[in-house]
Amino acid sequence: MSEPLVSARNVRKSFGSVEVLRGVDLDVYAGEVVCLLGPSGVGKSTLLRAINHLETIDSGVISVQGEFIGYEPFRRGYRELSATKAAKQRLATGMVFQRFNLFPHLTVLENIIEAPVGVLNRPKAEAVHEAETLLDRVGLGDKRDSYPSQLSGGQQQRVAIARALAMKPKVMLFDEPTSALDPELVGEVLKVMTDLAAAGMTMICVTHEIRFARRAADRVIFMHGGQIVEEGAPDVVFQNPSHPTTQKFLSDIHS
Numbered sequence: 001m002s003e004p005l006v007s008a009r010n011v012r013k014s015f016g017s018v019e020v021l022r023g024v025d026l027d028v029y030a031g032e033v034v035c036l037l038g039p040s041g042v043g044k045s046t047l048l049r050a051i052n053h054l055e056t057i058d059s060g061v062i063s064v065q066g067e068f069i070g071y072e073p074f075r076r077g078y079r080e081l082s083a084t085k086a087a088k089q090r091l092a093t094g095m096v097f098q099r100f101n102l103f104p105h106l107t108v109l110e111n112i113i114e115a116p117v118g119v120l121n122r123p124k125a126e127a128v129h130e131a132e133t134l135l136d137r138v139g140l141g142d143k144r145d146s147y148p149s150q151l152s153g154g155q156q157q158r159v160a161i162a163r164a165l166a167m168k169p170k171v172m173l174f175d176e177p178t179s180a181l182d183p184e185l186v187g188e189v190l191k192v193m194t195d196l197a198a199a200g201m202t203m204i205c206v207t208h209e210i211r212f213a214r215r216a217a218d219r220v221i222f223m224h225g226g227q228i229v230e231e232g233a234p235d236v237v238f239q240n241p242s243h244p245t246t247q248k249f250l251s252d253i254h255s
Contacts, residue, residue, distance in 0.1 A: 003066065005030045005202055006051060006171055011060035013046055020046045021057070022226035028171070028204055033197045035213040035234075036206045038223040039249060044206040047223075048173050051204065052093040053086050064092050065170060091119075094164030094172045098180045100156040102148040102163075108135065109144040112163045120167070127166070134162040138192050154185030158192055165196075172196065174205040210253060214238060222246045 004027035013021040020043045028034050036044040049055035051062055053070035062069045070086055071078040081089065102111050112131040116122045122130075135141045138158040148156055157177055164172060174193065178186040190212045197203060197216040207213060213220050214234045221231040224245040230237060241247045 002029065004028055005032075006062075006064050006204065008047070008051070008062045009060055011047070011050060011062060012058045013043075013050065013055065014058055020226050021050070023060070024226070024228060026221070026228065028202065030170075030202050031200045032218045033201075033203045033216050034205070035217040035220045036204065036223060037208070037210075037213065037220055037249070038245070042223045043226040044223050045175050048175050048204060048206050051171075051173060052090045052095055053081075054090075054095070056080065064089075091167055092170045094167060094169035096157070096160055096164055096172065096174045096177045098176050100148070100153070100160045100180075102156055102159060104148050107145050107147055108140065108151070108159050111148070111159060112166050115163070116166050131162070131166060134165055135159075137165075137195075138162050139188070152185055153181045154188045157181065157189045161189075161192055161196075171202040171204065174203065174207065176206050176208065178207070178209060208253075210238070210250075222249065 006026070006028040008024055008026040011021050011024040012019065024047055036048065038044055046055055050057050051064070051069065056070065067089065069089060071080055103114065106114065109128065109131055112134065113124065113127040116127040116130070117124050132141065132144060135144055138161055140155060140158055143151065143155065151159065178189050181189065186209070190209060193205070193212065194216045217234050219231060220234050220237050222229050222237070222243065222245065230241060230243040230246045237246065238250065241250060
């Protein structure tokens with residue numbers, strides 16, 4: 001088997017006296033869609049944020065494409081990267097948050113081209129063409145000149161996905177991207193994510209959307225108490241969960 005695109009080894013993280021991640025090991029391969037499931041507060045989002053160093057870790061290592069994330073070798077150990085180096089490293093990962101975080105004073109098109117032009121120094125005409133292609137891809141080709149306040153929550157989240165894709169990331173990270181949406185808007189975002197999965201995008205998704213995980217994931221991972229307690233193909237795990245925490249989680253959802 002090829003080397004994993006994303007790898008975590010013995011990752012630990014505490015907030016004060018609370019250990020949120022307790023020795024997590026995870027491998028994600030290119031083209032794979034992995035969904036992180038479990039009750040709130042079990043470390044899913046912390047792990048996701050650690051993968052692109054939005055959250056520091058206390059011990060262990062995380063790598064993307066074989067490169068340690070957030071740290072570099074120093075003497076006999078490691079030291080944290082400078083903010084500039086960490087930001088450059090973060091370009092390999094596209095992050096979509098619960099909230100859309102669009103710039104309210106910029107149009108949809110301007111939001112998408114801001115980083116490709118300002119950070120990657122791409123020619124503006126090239127960035128505009130790519131942005132228009134991405135907007136068509138997420139079903140918003142007619143909204144390029146709209147402002148975020150003129151869009152629904154689902155439309156804003158689709159713009160946020162297009163903005164992340166504009167940086168040509170190696171892996172997309174989704175942190176409960178539908179949790180802030182009204183129920184009737186969830187489907188349009190999940191459709192975009194399902195299309196990305198079908199196109200071969202490597203994705204790690206924190207989600208409570210079981211139907212999406214069943215349909216799009218290659219592997220589902222259940223977390224509890226800061227640890228991975230169960231993982232496997234969706235059909236296997238959902239139909240015959242072996243861990244009591246997974247059984248209770250699925251029972252609560254279907255009750």
